[in-house]
Amino acid sequence: MAEQSTTLRTVLDDLVTQNLLQPEAQAQIARAVTRTSEPAPTPWFVSALIAISAWISVIPFITFLVLLKVLDSASSLIIVGLLLIIGTSLLHYFKKNSLFLKQLALALNLTGQVLFIVGIGSETDIETAALTTWFLEIVLISFYRDSILRFISVLIATVAALVLLERFSIHPGIHVLIVLLAVGVVWYWIVEARHLTDEMMKTLYQPLGYSFVVALQMVLLLSILPEVEFIPSTHWWYSTVGLTGILLALEYHLLHTNEIMIFSPQSYAIFAATVLMGILLYQSPGIIAAIIILLLGFQRGNRVLMGLALVFLTVFLSSYYYYLNITLLMKSITLISAGLMLLGLRLIMRHLSSISVAVEGNDPLGREIR
Amino acid sequence: MTPIHPLDSPATPDRLYHLARENHFTYHALEYALRRIGTVPDPGAWRRFIDNMLLLLGSALLLVGIIFFFAYNWADMNRFAKFGVLEAGVLGMALFASLRRGINRLSSQTALLAAAVLLGALLAVYGQVYQTGADNFSLFLTWAILIIPWVLISGFPPLWLLLLVLLNLSLILYWEQVISPPNSDKRTDLFLLLFLLNGVATVAWEYAYTQGAAWLRDHWLRVILFGATLTALIIPTLQAILYLGTAWHANPWFFVAVASYVAVTVLALWYYRYRRHDLLLLTSCLLGVLIVITTLVGKLLPNNEILTWLILALVIIGQAALATKWLLQTANKWQQEAQ
Numbered sequence: 001m002a003e004q005s006t007t008l009r010t011v012l013d014d015l016v017t018q019n020l021l022q023p024e025a026q027a028q029i030a031r032a033v034t035r036t037s038e039p040a041p042t043p044w045f046v047s048a049l050i051a052i053s054a055w056i057s058v059i060p061f062i063t064f065l066v067l068l069k070v071l072d073s074a075s076s077l078i079i080v081g082l083l084l085i086i087g088t089s090l091l092h093y094f095k096k097n098s099l100f101l102k103q104l105a106l107a108l109n110l111t112g113q114v115l116f117i118v119g120i121g122s123e124t125d126i127e128t129a130a131l132t133t134w135f136l137e138i139v140l141i142s143f144y145r146d147s148i149l150r151f152i153s154v155l156i157a158t159v160a161a162l163v164l165l166e167r168f169s170i171h172p173g174i175h176v177l178i179v180l181l182a183v184g185v186v187w188y189w190i191v192e193a194r195h196l197t198d199e200m201m202k203t204l205y206q207p208l209g210y211s212f213v214v215a216l217q218m219v220l221l222l223s224i225l226p227e228v229e230f231i232p233s234t235h236w237w238y239s240t241v242g243l244t245g246i247l248l249a250l251e252y253h254l255l256h257t258n259e260i261m262i263f264s265p266q267s268y269a270i271f272a273a274t275v276l277m278g279i280l281l282y283q284s285p286g287i288i289a290a291i292i293i294l295l296l297g298f299q300r301g302n303r304v305l306m307g308l309a310l311v312f313l314t315v316f317l318s319s320y321y322y323y324l325n326i327t328l329l330m331k332s333i334t335l336i337s338a339g340l341m342l343l344g345l346r347l348i349m350r351h352l353s354s355i356s357v358a359v360e361g362n363d364p365l366g367r368e369i370r
Numbered sequence: 371m372t373p374i375h376p377l378d379s380p381a382t383p384d385r386l387y388h389l390a391r392e393n394h395f396t397y398h399a400l401e402y403a404l405r406r407i408g409t410v411p412d413p414g415a416w417r418r419f420i421d422n423m424l425l426l427l428g429s430a431l432l433l434v435g436i437i438f439f440f441a442y443n444w445a446d447m448n449r450f451a452k453f454g455v456l457e458a459g460v461l462g463m464a465l466f467a468s469l470r471r472g473i474n475r476l477s478s479q480t481a482l483l484a485a486a487v488l489l490g491a492l493l494a495v496y497g498q499v500y501q502t503g504a505d506n507f508s509l510f511l512t513w514a515i516l517i518i519p520w521v522l523i524s525g526f527p528p529l530w531l532l533l534l535v536l537l538n539l540s541l542i543l544y545w546e547q548v549i550s551p552p553n554s555d556k557r558t559d560l561f562l563l564l565f566l567l568n569g570v571a572t573v574a575w576e577y578a579y580t581q582g583a584a585w586l587r588d589h590w591l592r593v594i595l596f597g598a599t600l601t602a603l604i605i606p607t608l609q610a611i612l613y614l615g616t617a618w619h620a621n622p623w624f625f626v627a628v629a630s631y632v633a634v635t636v637l638a639l640w641y642y643r644y645r646r647h648d649l650l651l652l653t654s655c656l657l658g659v660l661i662v663i664t665t666l667v668g669k670l671l672p673n674n675e676i677l678t679w680l681i682l683a684l685v686i687i688g689q690a691a692l693a694t695k696w697l698l699q700t701a702n703k704w705q706q707e708a709q
Contacts (some may be wrong), residue, residue, distance in 0.1 A: 045692060
């Protein structure tokens, strides 16, 4: 159980006892904490404020350029777009300390991206524009060291990937994209501590981690839009199979890291409930994805991830029942059954927990008591 | 006051992340430290989480299922059976809540929430069966009034939220169905009433919090209350700006809306900056200011000038930069004060 006000000294002493820290490192850490004027981390809602204002300002910027009559052809769109992208990248690189210039650079960079992509699309075709977008976003993620732009770049690249799949009629590819995004989400968050201590990943993992979460849910929103003919509704179970597999793997990992026996009744109950859920919700991969993110959020103590997961879980669950092609009466019976099943599962889990404590000498999750 | 030794400061996740970024911790050390302070949950925390999720999700599905069942208005079921099922549900849930070991347990509070929701279904069925002909607002208002005792004793934020939603719905429906003022397509007065309702709720929440009500630690309810209050003011303020110079003489509420918005924003910026530290609510305030000022500048500048659009874009970026700078400075200041 976590203590309310654990001090740094207590944690460091524990780390030394566990041979995870050299005793002499404590003095270094004390000096680091003393001299530290570590800035408070930028909260997600402040980043959201910056991103929203940057996107809003794209509209008047483009209108200004249109009225200026510098955007009269596809090639002018490409040239102006490229100039803005290169110029803002340089501005961002050389004027790191000016908040106004940084945000101006972000807004103009997004304006440049819109102009460049539209220009390529007008000059060639949509497929080329989507491929170019992919290349552009990879370059920007690598060189433009800004968390918000990196976050937005992954979302733009995801939309470009969807466009490519649609244009090349590789519709089943969306399931591969979903599974890849889910693997990315799990990888980014499950080894968060490793990323934080890695030189390359420490600045990359957070924007990419959050953007993979949002991109995954964004793509899965297609599964609840009735008018989308992109993917026949009968095929969404491909994604459900992939996501259920990932959820099972995640559960296995969580049980293992918490030193809970895989071959315990509780573990069997968790795996069985997951498979059953995958079968029952075979047309709703979004619910499975939201559960994956919820578990990751709780595992990392990350309220933003949990909040995102709960919002999407509500959306996917509501749409699941809304679009069920059955009468209201049958829907109500399905909902009541599902609710009773979950409450029953809760009772079973509690019962199994008390058995393992009383009979097997294990703690409530089957962990051996040492 | 003697300054505390740096190692005796609280081991917060942010501090541990910062030390890890500065290469003071290995991957395993960071993970262990996060687990030690409870950020990464232990098996006990996982058990409680799964237990709570199953309880909340199961109860939610069950309740929605029951509402759907009665919305279907099953013709084969006679009125007594309908009333019987619902009344048994309300009574059962209320008894369950009262017989458990204390109302502060999540299962008891969830049962009370279920009883409150089922009471609404009971009132709806009453209206259906007896064709009372009453306006919809009276259903929601009666429902709200009847659940007030449960809301007061529960100390459960979702029940308070249900009460607030019901009161808002009652007000909107009363305005639409009973008052229904002519030539009031802008609904400025309705928004002001909604502002008053949600504003009173926000102030009550803040007051109760300062009195030490432990269950009010749930931050999300405050965000919802404040968001509703601010939104109810921003909409008429934007209307007032868009109708600047044209419909102001015909709608005196515009002035009230603008004056209230300015007063509430200034007060909230002061309160959440100096009295109660809340960066999220400060950000919400500043987002509102950004929207309002941008709309005002857009309205004041001539539409047909090329430069208008450039100025508008720069105004947005400038405001966002100023807001971000102030918010980050505020966060740093609070951090220093806490050390």
